[in-house]
Amino acid sequence: MGRIALLNRLMSQKTTTRNLFQFGKVKGDTGKYEQIVSTGQVSPERFVPEEIEKPAYYFKNMPPGNTLGSPEIKTQDQIDAMRLSGRLAARILRECGKLATVGITTDQIDAFAHERILESKAYPSPLRYAGFPKSICTSINNIACHGIPDDRQLADGDIINIDVTVFLNGYHGDCSKTFRVGDVDERGGFLVEATKSCLDQCISLCGPGVEFNEIGKFIDRYCDEHDLASIAAFIGHGIGSYFHGPPEILHYYNEIPGKMQPGMTFTIEPILSLGGAEIAVLQDGWTAISLDGARSAQFEHTILITETGTEILTRDQ
Amino acid sequence: MARVLVGVKRVIDYAVKVRVKPDKTGVVTQGVKHSMNPFDEIAVEEAVKLKEKKLAEEVIAVSVGPAQSQEVIRTALAMGADRGVHVEIPAAEYELLQPIHVSKILAKLALDEKADLVILGKQAIDDDANQTAQMTAAVLDWPQGTFCNKIEKTDAGLTITREIDGGLETIKTKTPAVLSADLRLNTPRYATLPNIMKAKKKPLKKVTAKDLGVDTSPRIEVISVEDPPVRQAGATVADVDALVAKLKEGGHI
Numbered sequence: 001m002g003r004i005a006l007l008n009r010l011m012s013q014k015t016t017t018r019n020l021f022q023f024g025k026v027k028g029d030t031g032k033y034e035q036i037v038s039t040g041q042v043s044p045e046r047f048v049p050e051e052i053e054k055p056a057y058y059f060k061n062m063p064p065g066n067t068l069g070s071p072e073i074k075t076q077d078q079i080d081a082m083r084l085s086g087r088l089a090a091r092i093l094r095e096c097g098k099l100a101t102v103g104i105t106t107d108q109i110d111a112f113a114h115e116r117i118l119e120s121k122a123y124p125s126p127l128r129y130a131g132f133p134k135s136i137c138t139s140i141n142n143i144a145c146h147g148i149p150d151d152r153q154l155a156d157g158d159i160i161n162i163d164v165t166v167f168l169n170g171y172h173g174d175c176s177k178t179f180r181v182g183d184v185d186e187r188g189g190f191l192v193e194a195t196k197s198c199l200d201q202c203i204s205l206c207g208p209g210v211e212f213n214e215i216g217k218f219i220d221r222y223c224d225e226h227d228l229a230s231i232a233a234f235i236g237h238g239i240g241s242y243f244h245g246p247p248e249i250l251h252y253y254n255e256i257p258g259k260m261q262p263g264m265t266f267t268i269e270p271i272l273s274l275g276g277a278e279i280a281v282l283q284d285g286w287t288a289i290s291l292d293g294a295r296s297a298q299f300e301h302t303i304l305i306t307e308t309g310t311e312i313l314t315r316d317q
Numbered sequence: 318m319a320r321v322l323v324g325v326k327r328v329i330d331y332a333v334k335v336r337v338k339p340d341k342t343g344v345v346t347q348g349v350k351h352s353m354n355p356f357d358e359i360a361v362e363e364a365v366k367l368k369e370k371k372l373a374e375e376v377i378a379v380s381v382g383p384a385q386s387q388e389v390i391r392t393a394l395a396m397g398a399d400r401g402v403h404v405e406i407p408a409a410e411y412e413l414l415q416p417i418h419v420s421k422i423l424a425k426l427a428l429d430e431k432a433d434l435v436i437l438g439k440q441a442i443d444d445d446a447n448q449t450a451q452m453t454a455a456v457l458d459w460p461q462g463t464f465c466n467k468i469e470k471t472d473a474g475l476t477i478t479r480e481i482d483g484g485l486e487t488i489k490t491k492t493p494a495v496l497s498a499d500l501r502l503n504t505p506r507y508a509t510l511p512n513i514m515k516a517k518k519k520p521l522k523k524v525t526a527k528d529l530g531v532d533t534s535p536r537i538e539v540i541s542v543e544d545p546p547v548r549q550a551g552a553t554v555a556d557v558d559a560l561v562a563k564l565k566e567g568g569h570i
Binding site for chain 1: 506507508509510511513514
C-alpha cells in the first residue's frame with residue numbers, strides 16, 4: 001500500500017531544486033557518494049545540419065508517443081533498418097562510456113555524442129523530443145533517469161547512466177548503461193552489477209508467445225531477492241519509426257495481458273534503487289530524482305523477438 | 318453499471334511518524350508527506366478494474382478537502398479514472414469536517430452524476446472513522462456492501478464477499494449501491510509515466526459544498542489533541558509466586 005504516493009509532485013511540477021533540501025537524509029542507501037541536490041547550467045541547443053534526416057518532432061513540438069495499442073510487427077526491411085540503428089546506438093554508448101571519467105562534465109559527453117551521431121549521418125533522438133533540450137540523457141547517483149546534461153563535473157565514486165537513442169534511416173535504436181566513475185563504493189558496485197544482471201535475465205526469458213508481464217513478475221522477484229526496489233513509473237516501450245509506442249513493458253508485478261510475437265521490437269529498461277521506488281520530477285520537467293536520495297542504476301536494450309527467441313539489437317558488436 | 322463514483326481522501330502518508338502540535342490543537346501537517354488513503358487506492362483500483370472488464374463505462378474520482386486534495390485526484394486519474402471532481406472546503410472548515418458532511422456531499426454527487434456505484438475506502442487512516450460509506454448509503458437509501466473482499470457482477474446486481482469477524486460473508490445486492498473497499502480486495506497498480514502524462518489532460522471540475530446544497534458548518538469542537546500516555550516500563554519477576562504477590566500488591570487480584 002502507499003506505493004503510488006507522492007505522484008502529486010509529478011502532477012503539480014512545483015518541485016524546485018531548493019525543495020530537495022527537505023528530502024534530507026538518505027535512508028535506503030548507506031553508501032558513500034555525492035548526492036545530487038540541484039541541477040546545473042544547460043548549454044544552448046546544438047545545431048543539426050540540413051542533410052540529417054530528422055524525426056517529425058524536430059519541426060513541431062509534440063507530446064510523447066502513445067504506448068497503448070497493438071504492437072507493430074516489423075517487416076524484414078524494417079528489422080534490417082532497426083539492426084543498423086541499434087548497432088549505432090550501442091557503438092555511441094560504448095564510446096560515451098569511455099569518456100565517463102572524473103572531471104568531465106555531462107555537457108561534454110553530450111557534445112561528443114551529438115557530434116559522433118551526426119558524423120554517422122544519424123539524428124540524436126532525445127533532442128527536441130517532447131521538448132528535451134539535449135542529445136543524450138545523463139543520470140548520476142540519485143537521479144533515476146532523464147537527467148539533462150549540464151556543467152556538473154563527474155566526481156570520483158559517481159555512478160552515471162548514459163542513455164543513447166539514435167534515429168537512422170527513419171528508425172530509432174535505444175540503449176543505456178550505468179558506468180562507474182573512479183572508485184565506486186561497495187553498495188554502488190553491487191547496485192550496478194545487480195541491475196545489469198536483472199536486464200540480462202529479463203531478456204533471456206523473452207521469446208515468441210511469452211507474456212509481457214513475465215518481465216514485471218521476474219523483476220518483482222529479483223528485487224525481493226536482492227533487497228532492491230524497481231522504480232515503477234518508468235516503462236519499457238515499443239520502438240521503430242517512432243521513439244515510443246506499444247507495447248508497454250512494466251517493470252513491476254502486473255497481470256496485464258499481451259504476448260510477445262516474432263517481429264516485435266521493444267526496450268526493457270529497469271531502474272533499480274537501493275532505497276525506495278518513489279521519484280519526483282524537477283522543475284525542468286524531466287530530471288527524475290529519488291525522494292529518499294538513494295542511488296539507482298539502469299540498463300537498457302532494444303530487443304527483437306524472433307521465431308526462436310530474441311535478438312539484442314543494441315548489443316556490443 | 319455505467320458510472321462509478323470513487324471517493325479519494327488526502328491523508329498523512331502511512332509511513333510518516335505523526336506528531337502532535339505543541340499547542341495541542343491537532344497534529345502537524347505542514348511540510349509533512351501526504352498521499353492517497355491506502356484503502357481509497359484499493360477503491361480506485363477496483364473501479365478501474367470494473368471499467369477494464371467492461372462492467373463500467375466511466376470512473377469519476379472525487380475528493381472533499383482543501384486545494385491540495387487535487388493531488389490525490391490526479392493520482393486517481395493516473396491510475397485510470399476518467400475525470401475528477403474536487404469539492405473544495407476551506408482549510409479551517411476542513412479541520413472540523415466529519416463523515417456526516419462528506420456523506421451528504423457524496424450522496425448529492427452520486428445523484429447529480431447519476432452514479433450506479435459508489436466505492437469508498439473502508440476507512441481513512443487519519444480518523445479511522447469507518448462511517449462515510451455507511452452514512453452515504455443511508456442518505457441515498459441505497460444498499461451497502463462494506464469491507465469488500467470481492468465484488469462480482471451478476472444479472473441481478475452484485476454478489477459481494479465481505480470480511481467480518483470470524484471469516485467471510487457473501488451477500489447479494491441490487492444496484493445502485495455503496496461499497497467500501499477492504500485490504501484484500503485487490504492490489505493497486507502503480508501509475509506509469511505515460512498514464513501520469515495522460516492524466517494531466519483529464520478534466521477536473523471544482524465545486525463547493527454550497528453548490529451541492531450541503532451545510533459544512535462544524536458540529537463538533539476539538540478540545541485538545543494529545544499523545545497517548547507514555548507506556549510504563551514493565552517489571553520482570555523471578556517466579557510465579559513473586560508474580561502472584563505483585564498482582565495482589567497492586568490490587569489486581
